Amino acid sequence: MEMVFRWFGEGNDTVPLNYIKQIPGVKGIVWSLHDVPAGEKWPEEEIQKVKAQADQYGFSIDVVESVNVHEDIKMGLPTRDKYIENYKDTIRSLAKVRVKVICYNFMPVFDWVRTELHQPMDDGATALFYEKKKVDEMNPDDLVHTILENKELSMPGWEPDRLSDLARLFKAYKDIDEERLWGNLKYFLEEIIPVAEANGIKMAIHPDDPPWPIFGLPRIITSKENIKRLLHLVESPFNCLTFCSGSLGANLHNDLPEIVKEYIDRIPFAHIRNLKHFDNGDFIETSHRTSDGSLDIFSIVKAFHNGGFQGYIRPDHGRHIWDEECRPGYGLYDRALGIMYLLGIWDSLDRMKEAKV
Template identity: 35%
Template sequence: MKETWRWYGGLDRIGLDEIAQTGAAGVVTALHEIPYGAIWPRETIAARRAQIEAAGFDWTVVESLPIDERIKRGEGDLGPLFANYRQSMANLAAEGVTAICYNFMPLLDWTRTDLAAPVARGGTCLRFSAPKMAAFELHMLGRAAAEDDYPEDVRREAAVWFQRSDETERETLLTSIMAGLPGAYDRYDVAGLKAALARYDGLDRATLRAGYKRFLAEVTPAAEELGVRLCVHPDDPPRDILGLPRVVSNADDIAWIMAAVESPMNGLTLCSGSLGANPLNDVPEIARRFADRIHFAHLRNVAKAPDGSFEEAAHLDGDTDMVALIAALLDEEQRRRDAGRADSEIPFRPDHGHELLFDAARGAHPGYPLIGRLRGLAELRGVIRALAHQGASPSGPNPPRFSASTDAGDISPS
């Protein structure tokens, strides 16, 4: 598996010289400064690639080439937007990018209620509190329909939190939720968010799926011609938010997407944290089921609570069996090598991480500290090395093939 590291370019507080010390081979980045729907100029892509290569990395995965919200809403004449997206794909391919990570979440990207929740023995993590989210929707946003989205006990806790909170705490909650807005990093107050949500009135699951299928039909043929793999990122969290539907939340959703356009270029970013936040998702099993369509992987872990809350756990300590998941990905890599594919290696990155030691002082993007992710990468690297060593020498011409059961620790060469 190929180690990569997410970098936000000029917006990042962590430099390429520091990333080099993590041992990662590749950088995953994007042109975050370009507005949604606009063409990414080849010369701008080339300049970013040259900067990355000068620091000793390669850049083969873009995260992400965003989709204009009008495409998700099915609004207006979309032809020019699809044409722009295809041209950006062509410009990326011309500069050596072979995989494009994207998502199809309306309005918000990821959603958390706490950006610095304390963890045991020091440090902080990202957290999604179902009661706090319910408090925001019901008591701050005033979305009456949210009554149906939360069980009674969560609504009761939400009311208690709201009554006890002050304006500073409510503003912090709003800021945390707004941190998931992508692109140009626009942020809304409550009134602004209400206005933004109004543009999605009538957007139900069927409508969003129809828009998604049209998007795939418009861009997948170009991906096939360019040799670029599209890999959708799952919803984060994998549930409807603010009354907006989510359509990439579980195995059934992924199966629908893969069948919507039957092409090896229509693939998946396997995000173990996003999928792992749904208690019904067996993430290693999802990895095995869709292994041939996994073009990129985000490896992180979450610890879930019965009320729907979850928080970012250490990479090996959450609810997902990370060893079984990595074994499934290694097994797929071996299958690709057996098939003679030159591109058998699956790029991955340590996703998110706890803020540890001096991380908090750096002011990095929420979830993307230096030390916390370095710890995660080291742990993941250890699992990968151990699995590669088991049963055969990693220096041999044919690394071992593995199969993994869903029981932790039951991993054996096949």
């Protein structure tokens, strides 16, 4: 297992690389070219800049998160082919710096969704929060109006070019149900997986967050059964899953350790975080510690350890603690604490295994 840390790049991240270097056990950064719009080729000179920055601190750049998929691909429009060709070229460029995994998602319009970025907690920290009733009652027209009126409203992972085109996108997705979205994903994978395989890069789709339809938009990477369907769309060891405990764990019917055990040979990359569920369907993100939330983080890590996991793991969204001002969910302090908790579990499991030999 290799511990990695998500980094948004110089000028985009409050956490500098020299701080990340001081977190014990971190071997690499998880990165992206966040200023390149979805659908465009990634410039090789910009890729090389990130490699040079990482090399200064001895970090790997094996994992990219994300090479975003253009909406025309998700909607299956005739223009999708040109964007798919650009995607293939980006895969080839990333192979030149020895990238091993590309994390991406196929969520229509929005990336992960929360209703509050700084929900107060009992101990004075704040965290990302999802209020089910608010999302359920907000129709697309209200959402578009709210975002357009509030110029400062944004969510990490939401691309600016999509936000400015929300009304058109909602209208375009009206006739796209889950089956059509599955078909469009299959078309995309059939095109790119041979290129990824030829270049030694695993394409690891991220589960939908939350794992159910929102604002009338379909979502399909939501459960063990749907993960199985995904992995059979294209029969290749390079068609993979990014396991995310927080995304899949938002639905308590998902047995997370069982998903790890079932698909570990197709999981090259994992996000691990905890969250606490409430009876009304709300949830808030907590520390990584098992007892602080509703997810059994120990059993999840144990499933990876017992399966001989050789891929990459990163701590996912952290709380905002000790008055840190940072990108919501992506501060230094709580994610560093999360790393130490995860490595503590892993090291203990190593010792237990050695004691049995």
